Amino acid sequence: MGRSPCCDKAHINKGAWTKEEDDRLTAYIRAHGEGCWRSLPQAAGLLRCGKSCRLRWINYLRPGLKRGNFTEEEDELIIKLHAHLGNKWSLIAGRLPGRTDNEIKNYWNTHIRRKLLSRGVDPATHGLIHARPPPVSNFSVPFPKVEENNWGLSSTSSSSGSSTRASESSWQIHTYRCPDLNLELSLSSPLQQQEKEEEEEEEEEEEEEELMQGGKDSVCINCRWGLQMRSKECMCDAFVGLKSSGLLEYRSLQMN
């Protein structure tokens, strides 16, 4: 059962790469180019798994890689892209020349998460930590009668698995949950649902372009709902942009 291992683990090196291994891999790829990672180790005389070679090449040996600290501009770009794309590190890396997905992922988990937390922003959702629930009058959605604590000031330790180390355990992310409701907001008209789906790909590309141009008319959902930011300056740019060219539309509200 299960897939066969990618290589014979009994006869491969693991752990940190040596200078000699790096040199061998670099020399081989310079001579023969990338490709067929599975057979590369043997051909290059390396006792490594093909995956390991690929990772080493892509993350460290490949020419054109930027090493060293991320700039403030890169930080902000990563935050914007993450708000837009989520944990699609490879897509994010594609927007940052010279940076690798692994590097960005690590940087996110070690630096940017903390940076966002210090701004009062939940790095997982890009929403506010300790945010007050929006005034009920702003909703036309008929929620069930609210019981005590029904906004469910829920405490969850920050999300992403074991990278949330003990040092972060003191952080409690408080998010307001709608009681027993999985409320999915869709911004599309039900009548146009099918067309919309077909257009989504195009729009996504356009949005990405806008994003790259500085988020154009993006306004964060918190501003849209008139929520106060904890810090004085609004960080709309850090959130998924909702186009300010039109009102937030609830034409299609799906309650699951």
Place this chain on the structure above:
DNA sequence: AATACCTACAACCGCGTCCCG
């Protein structure tokens, strides 16, 4: 100086997807 704890990041693992026969 010794030890515990923390941080950063390189590397590994397993799964999903793609491609080809």
Place this chain on the structure above:
DNA sequence: GCGGGACGCGGTTGTAGGTAT
């Protein structure tokens, strides 16, 4: 259409080096 191999991705772990006690 199906199955299997290879690749790519994201999550997770291991560990070296730094800092605090």
